[in-house]
Amino acid sequence: MKNESKKTPLYDLHVELGGKMVPFAGYAMPVQYRAGIVQEHLHTREAVGVFDVSHMGQLVVRGDNAATALEKLLPIDVQALEIHQQCYAVMTSEAGGILDDLIITRWAEDEFFLVVNAATAAADIAHLQQHLRGCDIRVLGQQALLAVQGPMAGELIGELAPATRALTFMHGTRTEIFGEDCYVTRSGYTGEDGFEISIAASAVESFTRKLLEDGRVQMIGLGARDTLRLEAGLCLYGNDMNSGTTPVEASLLWSIAKSRRADGARAGGFLGADIVLNQIAEGVSRKRVGFSVQGKIPVRAGADIIDEAGNVVGKVTSGGYGPTLGAAIGMGYVDRGYEQTGTGLQALVRGKAVPITVVKTPFVPQRYYRG
Amino acid sequence: MSNVKYSESHEWFAVDGDEVIVGITEFAQSQLGDVVFVELPEEGAELAAGDEVAVIESVKAAGDISLPFAATVVAVNAALPDEPELVNSDPMGDGWFMRVRPANAADLENLLSADAYAALIDGE
Numbered sequence: 460m461k462n463e464s465k466k467t468p469l470y471d472l473h474v475e476l477g478g479k480m481v482p483f484a485g486y487a488m489p490v491q492y493r494a495g496i497v498q499e500h501l502h503t504r505e506a507v508g509v510f511d512v513s514h515m516g517q518l519v520v521r522g523d524n525a526a527t528a529l530e531k532l533l534p535i536d537v538q539a540l541e542i543h544q545q546c547y548a549v550m551t552s553e554a555g556g557i558l559d560d561l562i563i564t565r566w567a568e569d570e571f572f573l574v575v576n577a578a579t580a581a582a583d584i585a586h587l588q589q590h591l592r593g594c595d596i597r598v599l600g601q602q603a604l605l606a607v608q609g610p611m612a613g614e615l616i617g618e619l620a621p622a623t624r625a626l627t628f629m630h631g632t633r634t635e636i637f638g639e640d641c642y643v644t645r646s647g648y649t650g651e652d653g654f655e656i657s658i659a660a661s662a663v664e665s666f667t668r669k670l671l672e673d674g675r676v677q678m679i680g681l682g683a684r685d686t687l688r689l690e691a692g693l694c695l696y697g698n699d700m701n702s703g704t705t706p707v708e709a710s711l712l713w714s715i716a717k718s719r720r721a722d723g724a725r726a727g728g729f730l731g732a733d734i735v736l737n738q739i740a741e742g743v744s745r746k747r748v749g750f751s752v753q754g755k756i757p758v759r760a761g762a763d764i765i766d767e768a769g770n771v772v773g774k775v776t777s778g779g780y781g782p783t784l785g786a787a788i789g790m791g792y793v794d795r796g797y798e799q800t801g802t803g804l805q806a807l808v809r810g811k812a813v814p815i816t817v818v819k820t821p822f823v824p825q826r827y828y829r830g
Numbered sequence: 831m832s833n834v835k836y837s838e839s840h841e842w843f844a845v846d847g848d849e850v851i852v853g854i855t856e857f858a859q860s861q862l863g864d865v866v867f868v869e870l871p872e873e874g875a876e877l878a879a880g881d882e883v884a885v886i887e888s889v890k891a892a893g894d895i896s897l898p899f900a901a902t903v904v905a906v907n908a909a910l911p912d913e914p915e916l917v918n919s920d921p922m923g924d925g926w927f928m929r930v931r932p933a934n935a936a937d938l939e940n941l942l943s944a945d946a947y948a949a950l951i952d953g954e
Contacts, residue, residue, distance in 0.1 A: 682863070
């Protein structure tokens with residue numbers, strides 16, 4: 460049987476707009492449109508880019524004590540989330556590895572909305588079902604998801620739905636846009652101010668066409684989504700972290716709530732906590748860092764990182780050209796002792812040693828709207 | 831350019847006396863997308879048929895150019911390292927890669943004509 464890629468409800472529109480469709484996480488997705496990745500990237504940094512992220516999994520977890528139950532799987536303070544507040548979380552395994560990363564939003568006292576990665580959605584659901592006994596886990600299969608990102612996004616969405624003007628970063632609201640019920644959150648994956656809009660699959664095409672009538676708005680493909688998130692210093696699941704890396708190794712310590720750490724009010728209690736908390740105390744043998752590249756040569760995922768003596772001391776997990784910077788950047792894992800900002804190393808590109816320097820991320824300042 | 835030949839791997843070869851100018855086709859640049867880096871050979875390099883002679887990196891992918899015939903590099907396009915985007919904007923002109931002198935001019939006869947190349951990309 461032929462393995463056909465699934466289509467999002469915007470497939471026909473992507474093709475009509477000249478989208479170059481590629482297989483991605485089981486879906487046929489636009490990697491770019493006619494303008495090309497660089498122009499699409501720069502447009503998102505200057506105006507408003509719209510991304511079809513309907514391939515991502517949208518789930519609702521509901522049940523008595525859902526917050527307490529979810530804390531067994533997510534090292535965040537689920538109980539402290541206010542209604543319509545959201546939080547980034549990694550989902551840890553028994554070994555302390557990262558099974559997925561997701562955004563969780565509290566919809567009600569005992570109801571949570573989760574957006575998970577497309578490639579891991581099926582495994583995530585099985586994992587949630589296994590560990591969240593007594594909770595109802597529902598897949599919102601009829602919902603599409605759009606990301607509307609860029610410095611003019613606040614103004615644009617504010618005109619269409621005034622209720623969104625009051626939203627600060629990582630908060631959501633239910634509202635109507637173009638007469639359609641939506642759940643809108645002020646979040647995204649580009650480092651810019653922006654929104655993610657969950658809307659009925661049946662309505663999303665006409666909705667997107669109306670958005671695109673606005674001169675500030677342009678459709679953006681997955682290629683620019685990747686360069687934007689790389690410049691923002693954000694991890695891509697499957698590249699920069701996976702079940703074999705822990706949140707401490709992935710430099711995602713900030714995603715572990717203070718209350719869940721060793722001296723916190725509800726210390727541990729999540730899968731792999733003993734390993735993760737021990738790593739926080741003792742340190743790890745390797746860590747994710749960002750790096751700048753001397754010269755323009757893209758250093759891509761998979762490249763070895765070597766020290767001056769030629770010893771392999773790390774591996775690149777994401778890398779390429781940052782259009783806003785006009786320079787090559789990347790991130791990867793380096794052995795302990797090489798993670799300090801300013802450390803000079805080399806990456807092997809087709810056998811050639813290219814000088815790189817460990818730098819702070821994000822590469823491009825984040826511009827989230829914090830009120 | 832009166833006598834331009836093509837390869838199945840989407841390079842063009844413009845014959846100019848006993849030298850040949852090498853670049854990638856419009857089709858190739860459109861498939862690659864935004865070119866952000868080009869690595870060129872040294873002038874004077876002696877290349878065997880099938881040698882990888884240049885690397886082209888777009889935002890998303892890396893590709894390479896190989897010569898289907900043995901040749902000596904006479905000159906390279908010095909503008910490309912600083913302005914790799916010329917490959918996108920003018921692949922058949924200012925975005926040329928290098929000028930080479932083939933070891934055996936008869937090798938060029940094995941390359942595709944413009945019509946044969948057009949038929950090839952129609953099928954892709």
